[in-house]
Amino acid sequence: MLELILFYIFAAITLVSAILVITQKNVVHSAVFLASTLLSVAGIFLTLHAEFLAGVQVIVYVGGILVLFVFVMMLISLERSTTERQFSRQWMIALIAAAALIAELGYVIYRGKDSFVLPAADAQAAADTLTGNTEVVGTALFTSFLLPFEIASILLLVAIVGAVVLAKRKTQVD
Amino acid sequence: MVSTYHYLFLGAALFTVGIIGVLTRRNILVILMSIELMMNAVNINLIAFSHHLKHPTGQIFAIFVITVAAAEAAVGLGIVIAMFKNKETMNVNEIDIMKW
Numbered sequence: 001m002l003e004l005i006l007f008y009i010f011a012a013i014t015l016v017s018a019i020l021v022i023t024q025k026n027v028v029h030s031a032v033f034l035a036s037t038l039l040s041v042a043g044i045f046l047t048l049h050a051e052f053l054a055g056v057q058v059i060v061y062v063g064g065i066l067v068l069f070v071f072v073m074m075l076i077s078l079e080r081s082t083t084e085r086q087f088s089r090q091w092m093i094a095l096i097a098a099a100a101l102i103a104e105l106g107y108v109i110y111r112g113k114d115s116f117v118l119p120a121a122d123a124q125a126a127a128d129t130l131t132g133n134t135e136v137v138g139t140a141l142f143t144s145f146l147l148p149f150e151i152a153s154i155l156l157l158v159a160i161v162g163a164v165v166l167a168k169r170k171t172q173v174d
Numbered sequence: 175m176v177s178t179y180h181y182l183f184l185g186a187a188l189f190t191v192g193i194i195g196v197l198t199r200r201n202i203l204v205i206l207m208s209i210e211l212m213m214n215a216v217n218i219n220l221i222a223f224s225h226h227l228k229h230p231t232g233q234i235f236a237i238f239v240i241t242v243a244a245a246e247a248a249v250g251l252g253i254v255i256a257m258f259k260n261k262e263t264m265n266v267n268e269i270d271i272m273k274w
Contacts, residue, residue, distance in 0.1 A: 007176045011184045018188055018211050022195035027203045027264075034207050041214045044184070047176065048225040053217075053233055060240050065210065065247040069203065072251045076258045087198050088267065094197030098190050105186040113179055133233075140230045141237070148234075152241045159245030166252030 007047050013040040031069050038062050052134040181222035189215035200265050202257070206250050213243045 017036040024030045038061040045054040088094075141149055188211060195208030217236045224232025257269060 003176050007180060011180075014184065015187055015191065018191040021207055021211065022191060022199060022204065027201060030204055030207055034210065037211065038214065041218065044181070044218055045221055048181070048221050050221045050224065050233055050236075053221060053236055056237065056240055057217075060244055061210070061214075065244055068247055068251055069207065072254055073203065075255060076264065088200045091198040094194060097197065098194045101193060102186065102190040105190070106183065109179060109182045109186060136230045137233050137237070140234050144231075145234050148238060152238055155245055156241065159248045163248040163252040166249065167255040 003047055006043070010040045010043040010047065013037075014044065027073055028070075031066060031073065034069070035062055035066050038066065050133060052137045178222050178226040181218055185215045185219040185222070187215075188212075188218065200267055202254055202264050202266050205266065206247065206254070209250075210243060210247065213239055 014037050017033040017040070020033040021030045021037060024033065038057060042054040042057040042062075045051075045057060192208045192210075192212035192215060195211065196205050199205055199208070217239055220232040220236045220239070222232075224230060224236075254264070258264065261268060263269070
């Protein structure tokens with residue numbers, strides 16, 4: 001019962017602040033509501049017993065990506081952007097398309113509710129998840145998923161170099 | 175008891191909010207934020223299934239999604255800064271040099 005209450009609280013905060021992210025005129029307000037969305041998604045992860053992912057969510061998203069967003073807002077002049085028109089002309093079509101999308105997704109999930117019976121987890125795996133989430137994730141990451149893990153490090157290196165090259169100020173040599 | 179379907183509906187709703195943000199806003203920073211919202215929706219689905227199947231693979235996938243989101247935000251914001259230096263605007267409708 002407590003789980004259900006927590007789920008509904010976090011889901012409500014997530015959705016309301018997500019809607020506020022896309023409706024606020026000022027980008028700084030959007031960033032603040034994005035922080036609230038990301039933190040409540042971390043709460044959702046906690047209700048799913050993914051404690052490690054909740055920590056990663058808070059550290060990487062709120063501590064990293066969001067700070068990056070705020071830095072960029074600091075670098076560019078915000079006064080101009082608040083006076084510009086914020087919504088595009090085809091917002092009506094966009095809303096209709098989004099309504100069709102949510103109807104489709106909702107219908108599919110609702111229809112699958114009975115036919116979509118997943119196999120019962122075996123006892124060993126269930127026991128594994130009880131021994132500590134970080135341990136299980138770490139073991140899987142460094143055994144079965146070692147190669148993707150290393151490739152992810154190369155992706156991050158490329159992203160660092162790319163970001164520096166893109167945002168670099170033109171020097172005298174150029 | 176919270177069922178997996180609760181999480182699937184939440185993921186679908188959050189994804190749709192992200193789609194609406196990308197389609198209706200003209201500020202490139204808000205568009206990038208909407209993409210982050212969509213990635214979060216995907217992560218909720220992945221971890222919900224990981225919990226449902228009692229298997230950690232979904233969480234590993236979520237870690238990789240977060241990695242890609244971090245890389246995407248770094249490169250995307252680099253592009254935003256480069257764009258602002260060249261055209262002094264955040265409005266995606268004014269970035270139309272490639273448009274024929």
